[in-house]
Amino acid sequence: xxxLEAKEKFISTWGSLGTLWGINKAxxxxxxxxxxxxKPLSMEDIMEELKISRGNTSTNLRQLIDWGIVTKxxxxxxxxxxxxxxxxxxxxxxxxxxxxxxxxxxxxxxxLKEISSIENDxxxxxxELIKQTKSLHDLAETADAMLHKIVNQEQxxxxxxxxxxxx
Amino acid sequence: xxxLEAKEKFISTWGSLGTLWGINKAxxxxxxxxxxxxKPLSMEDIMEELKISRGNTSTNLRQLIDWGIVTKxxxxxxxxxxxxxxxxxxxxxxxxxxxxxxxxxxxxxxxLKEISSIENDxxxxxxELIKQTKSLHDLAETADAMLHKIVNQEQxxxxxxxxxxxx
DNA sequence: ATAAACTTTCAATAATTACTGAAAGTTTAG
DNA sequence: CTAAACTTTCAGTAATTATTGAAAGTTTAT
Numbered sequence: 001x002x003x004l005e006a007k008e009k010f011i012s013t014w015g016s017l018g019t020l021w022g023i024n025k026a027x028x029x030x031x032x033x034x035x036x037x038x039k040p041l042s043m044e045d046i047m048e049e050l051k052i053s054r055g056n057t058s059t060n061l062r063q064l065i066d067w068g069i070v071t072k073x074x075x076x077x078x079x080x081x082x083x084x085x086x087x088x089x090x091x092x093x094x095x096x097x098x099x100x101x102x103x104x105x106x107x108x109x110x111x112l113k114e115i116s117s118i119e120n121d122x123x124x125x126x127x128e129l130i131k132q133t134k135s136l137h138d139l140a141e142t143a144d145a146m147l148h149k150i151v152n153q154e155q156x157x158x159x160x161x162x163x164x165x166x167x
Numbered sequence: 168x169x170x171l172e173a174k175e176k177f178i179s180t181w182g183s184l185g186t187l188w189g190i191n192k193a194x195x196x197x198x199x200x201x202x203x204x205x206k207p208l209s210m211e212d213i214m215e216e217l218k219i220s221r222g223n224t225s226t227n228l229r230q231l232i233d234w235g236i237v238t239k240x241x242x243x244x245x246x247x248x249x250x251x252x253x254x255x256x257x258x259x260x261x262x263x264x265x266x267x268x269x270x271x272x273x274x275x276x277x278x279l280k281e282i283s284s285i286e287n288d289x290x291x292x293x294x295e296l297i298k299q300t301k302s303l304h305d306l307a308e309t310a311d312a313m314l315h316k317i318v319n320q321e322q323x324x325x326x327x328x329x330x331x332x333x334x
Numbered sequence: 335a336t337a338a339a340c341t342t343t344c345a346a347t348a349a350t351t352a353c354t355g356a357a358a359g360t361t362t363a364g
Numbered sequence: 365c366t367a368a369a370c371t372t373t374c375a376g377t378a379a380t381t382a383t384t385g386a387a388a389g390t391t392t393a394t
Contacts, residue, residue, distance in 0.1 A: 022189045
């Protein structure tokens, strides 16, 4: 396998992984492309490399920026905007974990809490609903707390201390 | 909010959460329904409660069984098959984490390893590709190892020891 | 001010994914 | 063996989601 094949494989693998996890293909592929690029890329560059339309590129770049993992890079003397992604995987993982927590886990925790505090009429089915939603609520909170804790450590805390601990 | 409303809210919330994480709506809703049900349900029961077709119910039940989180329950004297889901959330989380690792993380680790070991021709772009896919490979392995370790502990190890540690 | 260079928006369309319902398949009772 | 009771499969269709491309919008240079 040489460079071009490897590059294509990387971009397409990342793209389908994204799909699997509820992130759209173009978005994942743009990020992948930037991730292995040695220099910032323009919209033009991205469109050409990935063979996608201008509109698609624009929309997904904006989403990536919104997620905090892609930034505009102004190149002096150039009219075009250039883009780079966070290159440090740990930092990247932090951003993604933080955002998914905020957008997805937190709202679910809120709803589970609401549901688990319905009036208890002492019927079996109500008791079961309360019990089970409470358990899920606790699990979600625990998982989210762990995620935050892990994600907010310095790179070395996690790779060194925790990894040592759980091995 | 009383029982019926709470139940519907729970099922639909779980359904849309599923969608967000790449699990289909019907599958998530069936699991949610079983999760708060006080007794095993038949295909008929599920179809009626969720207003979905027989085919859809059958397909998704099979998938849930395949994931190891729903089991058939034979009720003596009954011709129909009845279904229950794992009721312990910790156990449920273990199953799901284990399966997602096996189906999704492991294959990606394999591909990243392949890519990161392409022939290094010493050009800048090849060096960058190798460096970045290696980093991702390491991250994926670390995350996966942690997931496994966490997920394979007794319920109390995680909720007591680790939670105490990170608080 | 205006024109060129560039980006965003969005209605139309394409691609993907989920769902239905009926036919085919399977199991059990008698 | 046969019929009833039940489950699975799958072709057709519906619903959802992603993508295009051109018009509208914005910014910058002169």
